[in-house]
Amino acid sequence: MQMKTFRAATSTAAFEKIKAELGTDAVILSNKTVTENGTKCCEIVAAIDAPPASARKARGTQRDATREAVIEDALDNGVGWQREWTQIKGQIMALMKSQMDMNILSPKQKLAMEYLEREEVDERVLARLFCELREDGRKSIVPLLERTASVRPLTMAEWKTPLHAFAGPGGAGKTSTLIRLALREKKANPRLRICLATADAGGKGRLVLKHYAELSGLAFREIITRDDFALLKKEAGHFDLILIDLPGLAGTTTLRDWTDLYGLSGTSDLSIHLVLNPYFSPAQFERFTEKYKSEQLASVIWTKLDEACTFGAILNMAFATGLPVSALSYGSGLKNSLAPAKSEMLWRLLFMRKLPGGTIQP
Ligand SMILES: Nc1nc2c(ncn2[C@@H]2O[C@H](COP(=O)(O)OP(=O)(O)O)[C@@H](O)[C@H]2O)c(=O)[nH]1
Ligand SMILES: [Mg+2]
Structure with missing residues (x-):
């Protein structure tokens, strides 16, 4: 040995x-x-x-x-096979698309579908909407969209669980989101006991978090191994809100691997939010869906909306994961750049390219 x-x-x-x-x-x-x-x-x-x-x-x-x-x-x-399957799926969808005769829809429905196509909503979602719309020319697309992409605003009133972790690719905006959320909740209720924790020991976000924690009088904890997480869980009763910054997961490591490794898997009062930007490629989104699949994954947070020019990814990921959208961020600053999600915000983005802050994207 x-x-x-x-x-x-x-x-x-x-x-x-x-x-x-x-x-x-x-x-x-x-x-x-x-x-x-x-x-x-x-x-x-x-x-x-x-x-x-x-x-x-x-x-x-x-x-x-x-x-x-x-x-x-x-x-x-298996990777080669997976890629091939993706190609086959693409071909099936292309065939289906040729079967989707938009002219059988009412002018209003057709226009709505054209807008969604312009936003790069993928064929799977379009096919589903088309099948529902063609049944009745008076059917509005909005209730169908609301069923596809639900929202659950990221506020303490909506999310009763005290433990929240933020996962997602490096640079997606996890640390910024966590700080924005902490600052907003602290401003709304200065007596709130908030703890910022980082499991991203190698990342520069660690120092940023520590700095904001000190500046705003919030507790700060580092999670290096599962022992540290066990300790944090033990003292969870002392806090109203614990926000955990997770590292970007390299290589083939999945979120489940990571949560198993750190002993987060069995924690029922933990909600993990996936932080994403809308401008990744469809293949990349498919990869993220697999990589971050977990029972604890509770919502998707979309950041860098101000840097995007299409917003179909929001609908595509909601369709693929079944997860609600919980927050939207639309600026690099820490103030006034994060909004708890509302349905109208999604439809304004998809049909008008209007950010929650009011700016219209070109
Ligand atoms: N333009 C823009 N920049 C953002 C937004 N959210 C975060 N950023 C910037 O993106 C960079 C990476 O963010 P960070 O929170 O460190 O990402 P992390 O690696 O996922 O923790 C930072 O420079 C942030 O200021 C956003 O909504 N819009
Ligand atoms: Mg970070």
Whole structure:
């Protein structure tokens, strides 16, 4: 048995190191938060029976030489198949689209559909709307849209759970959203006991959060390992609102992997919000849907609306995930740039390109 100690800024980073060096069969013997040169970090002791990944890799290179091994690897890894399936889906949708004769709709319905197409609402959503609209020329599109994309405004009155975490790709606006929310709630109710926590130890957002916490008299906690999260849960009763900044998840790590790793999975009073920008590609959105799929994922927050020129992604993701939209952000500043979502805001964005702040996007 080979045993080794790994240290890194976060559990995720330590596990990445273990995976790279010992492979996925490594057994974790201990996992704790330690202090190194005055800074907290994660220390994991891992062990493996089999030879390390580097040795297996060398074996793999020989195997790669045979044609069977190449096919076997392709079947194992599945990404190629997934891509192919996406292409097939695209072709089916293109066929369906040619069957969608917009002229059988009333002029008003047709115009609404054209607007949605202009906003890059995808074929799946358009096909569903078309099927419903063609039944009755007097049918309005708004109730159908409301069913597709629900809203649940991100306010303490609407969300009774005290624990909220913010997930999403790096740079999407997680830290900014969290600070905006904390500042707004604190302003509305100065007596509110708010705690800002960061699990993004390597990110620069950590210092920003710490700074705002100090400035506004809010508690600040760092989550390096699952022990720290367990501690935070223990003291949860002392706070009315705990906002947790999650790191962007690298590589193949999914939100479920991450929440399992940090012991967040079983926490029932935790709501995770997915922070996204509307201008990713459709394939990227599909990837995010898979990566962030989790029972704890409770809403989608759309940020950087002021940098977008189409807004169909909001409807597409609502359709794909079934999650409500909880907040919209439309400016880089921390003040007056985040609005709890309302249905009208979505329809103004989709049909008028009007931001919640009133600006109309070109
Ligand atoms: N224009 C614009 N910029 C934003 C918005 N939200 C966040 N940002 C900026 O996007 C950058 C990344 O935001 P940050 O919160 O650090 O993202 P994180 O990596 O997900 O935590 C920062 O420079 C923010 O000021 C927004 O709604 N509009
Ligand atoms: Mg951040």
